[in-house]
Amino acid sequence: MVISRNNDILANAIGSETVMMSIEQGRYYGTNNTGSYIWKLLETPLSFGELCDRLANDFNISKDQCVREVEPFLAELSKENIIIVQ
Amino acid sequence: MIYKYFSNGLNIQSEIAFPELIEFNHEIDDVFIRFGSVPDKIDNTVFEGPFRQISQNDFLLNIKGVAKYFVKGGSEVIIDPCEGAEENTVRLYILSTIFGYLLHKNNILALHASSIVSNNEAIVFAGPSGSGKSTLALGLYKRGYEVINDDISSVYFDKNEVPHVYPGYKHLKLWANSLESYGYRPINFGKIRAGLEKYSYPVSRLNSSIETIPLKAVFFLELSNLSLNITEITDLRIYNFIQKNTFRYGLVKQIGKHNFHFQNSMKLAKQIKFFSIERPLEMKIIDFIDIVSEKLNTI
Numbered sequence: 001m002v003i004s005r006n007n008d009i010l011a012n013a014i015g016s017e018t019v020m021m022s023i024e025q026g027r028y029y030g031t032n033n034t035g036s037y038i039w040k041l042l043e044t045p046l047s048f049g050e051l052c053d054r055l056a057n058d059f060n061i062s063k064d065q066c067v068r069e070v071e072p073f074l075a076e077l078s079k080e081n082i083i084i085v086q
Numbered sequence: 087m088i089y090k091y092f093s094n095g096l097n098i099q100s101e102i103a104f105p106e107l108i109e110f111n112h113e114i115d116d117v118f119i120r121f122g123s124v125p126d127k128i129d130n131t132v133f134e135g136p137f138r139q140i141s142q143n144d145f146l147l148n149i150k151g152v153a154k155y156f157v158k159g160g161s162e163v164i165i166d167p168c169e170g171a172e173e174n175t176v177r178l179y180i181l182s183t184i185f186g187y188l189l190h191k192n193n194i195l196a197l198h199a200s201s202i203v204s205n206n207e208a209i210v211f212a213g214p215s216g217s218g219k220s221t222l223a224l225g226l227y228k229r230g231y232e233v234i235n236d237d238i239s240s241v242y243f244d245k246n247e248v249p250h251v252y253p254g255y256k257h258l259k260l261w262a263n264s265l266e267s268y269g270y271r272p273i274n275f276g277k278i279r280a281g282l283e284k285y286s287y288p289v290s291r292l293n294s295s296i297e298t299i300p301l302k303a304v305f306f307l308e309l310s311n312l313s314l315n316i317t318e319i320t321d322l323r324i325y326n327f328i329q330k331n332t333f334r335y336g337l338v339k340q341i342g343k344h345n346f347h348f349q350n351s352m353k354l355a356k357q358i359k360f361f362s363i364e365r366p367l368e369m370k371i372i373d374f375i376d377i378v379s380e381k382l383n384t385i
Contacts, residue, residue, distance in 0.1 A: 030326075
């Protein structure tokens with residue numbers, strides 16, 4: 001499973017938060033700093049495992065906790081077509 | 087007769103007079119406004135609504151009993167007035183919807199806002215119709231601040247991407263009760279159009295310059311039932327406020343300018359200060375002006 005950004009999404013940061021805009025739908029979404037960090041990591045496509053390894057390391061949390069917390073977030077991004085999961 | 091103006095970043099040549107705009111004898115037009123016949127339909131539309139049709143390059147606005155307006159290639163505006171239409175009403179749609187279209191089409195970020203100058207920097211007051219933008223601008227004007235825009239305030243990014251405001255308008259459009267709250271008699275002013283209790287109040291500047299003014303802060307006005315509240319906004323609600331207060335934001339979507347609008351909004355969001363002002367309905371205008379002008383000295 002590889003996770004990548006949808007290139008039709010425009011994103012830009014205000015402070016530690018990120019606004020993401022879907023050109024196609026004309027809708028926009030906001031995320032907090034963790035979400036912004038994930039978006040930044042996805043500049044290069046990553047597998048779910050690689051992403052969680054990076055987050056567990058950078059935020060100093062267990063990989064289990066990371067998997068538990070990140071999965072629903074990614075599911076939501078994928079549902080809104082902000083990221084592509086293949 | 088041909089008139090030449092500048093407003094909100096556009097050099098305008100027009101067969102119709104706009105005393106509200108800044109007279110400016112430019113060389114090259116961005117926009118040319120003339121009378122002519124306008125078709126009922128345009129081809130290859132990407133959007134069709136009850137009053138407007140939009141194609142890749144053109145825009146048709148059809149206001150029953152007033153006029154048909156056709157914008158070709160984002161620069162040529164043709165007006166086809168209906169028989170017996172009042173001239174001021176015909177002009178009003180140029181200054182609102184057509185201007186909105188021209189600005190977005192030319193990738194200019196246009197806010198629904200009035201603006202003034204404080205210590206050589208522009209302060210923008212944005213808000214929905216009826217939120218008191220023009221009334222506030224008048225109050226500050228009477229205290230010696232220059233007014234550079236009413237209703238539409240457009241942002242210019244210089245070569246270093248620093249945001250400025252284009253001057254654009256030298257009248258304030260005010261409801262009769264706003265004029266009365268300052269002790270004016272509305273009858274002494276011209277109506278912006280027949281049948282509407284809204285009047286045009288001229289605001290003069292020492293030099294009617296078209297020079298852009300560095301933008302310091304945007305205030306988003308809202309009426310409220312609670313007490314007066316001025317809060318700085320620093321998180322991503324800024325984007326929400328910019329979008330909500332973009333002049334004719336619906337057009338941005340319809341003409342497919344999301345990308346430019348988003349990039350310009352975010353460029354702005356990162357560089358200046360934003361505040362929301364909740365103003366209680368019952369607050370006296372004089373007290374409100376006191377508080378705002380005090381605030382302008384501290385930001």
